[in-house]
Amino acid sequence: MLTIWGRNNSINVMKVLWVCDEIGLAYRRIDAGLQHGVVDTPEYRQMNPNGRVPTIDDDGFVLWESNAIVRYLAARHQRDDLLPREPRSRADIERWMDWATASLTVGMTPLFWQLIRTPTDKRDPRVLAQATIDAERCMRLLDQHLALHEYLSAGRFTVADIPVAAFVQRWRSLPMTHPALPALEAYRQRMLLRDPFRANVVQSLS
Ligand SMILES: N[C@@H](CCC(=O)N[C@@H](CS)C(=O)NCC(=O)O)C(=O)O
Structure with a gap:
């Protein structure tokens, strides 16, 4: 179990x-x-x-x-569709997952903590401003990639999409102004068609 x-x-x-x-x-x-x-x-x-x-x-x-x-x-569970064994396909997927941890979190973690977990009067405007810039830079990079690809890797849903789309959903749910990023939004809408995404990732922020 x-x-x-x-x-x-x-x-x-x-x-x-x-x-x-x-x-x-x-x-x-x-x-x-x-x-x-x-x-x-x-x-x-x-x-x-x-x-x-x-x-x-x-x-x-x-x-x-x-x-x-x-x-x-x-x-x-031998889900080669989610994580292929072929080294290059696999590396491409793992690269996006590493990027989510190494780059997306740089802005997203302070942004989430400032906007959701810190009372308004205790927020640090400088931290908030920098985190907003850092998160947006990553979202713009994703938007450019997704303008040419339906999914992050392999032309289909893979485990690469799991950490990245979870962050995209969280960013989109934060109470702040979001720039228009059409390919990123279309990707999020594609994820919203998946029951496991809606069941586990889409929830009110707390
Ligand atoms: N790199 C770790 C990060 C783990 C992490 O920082 N988890 C947070 C929640 S997102 C945590 O444990 N926070 C402290 C807590 O919940 O008590 C991972 O991806 O598993």
Whole structure:
């Protein structure tokens, strides 16, 4: 049985729940993180010394780091359509997932924390302004890529879309002014046709 630790309003947990539903996997989810606690207990730290979510236990195999979990589940269930074995196709997909962690989060994490988790009078306008610029730069890059491609990689839905589209949805839901990026919006609408995306990623921000 697959067990997933993590609150379902964490973007990194959402990615794991999304891939599970794409594959059709049954799982048990245990709330952990922020108000749910759990992540500071010695038992949890033994599984995940970062004290972060998500963590999974798949029949005794423990894994943390959301993108690694997404790739592991696709590979374990032989979903070559989601994660091909051919090295170049695979590298292209992994590249987008790494980019989501290395570049998209630079703006998106402070932007989300400033706008959603920080009371208005405690916000830092400089942090907010820089995060807005950083996030928009990435969204414009995506818009340019998606003007020529329906999906990020391989011409079809793959695990590359999971972290990136989760961030796109979060960015689009933030209470701020968004520039018109038609290809990016068309991509988001394409994702909205997928039940696993709507079920796990589209939710009010908290
Ligand atoms: N790179 C890690 C980041 C994990 C992470 O920072 N998770 C956040 C939630 S999105 C977390 O655990 N925050 C603290 C908490 O929820 O208690 C991953 O992708 O799994």
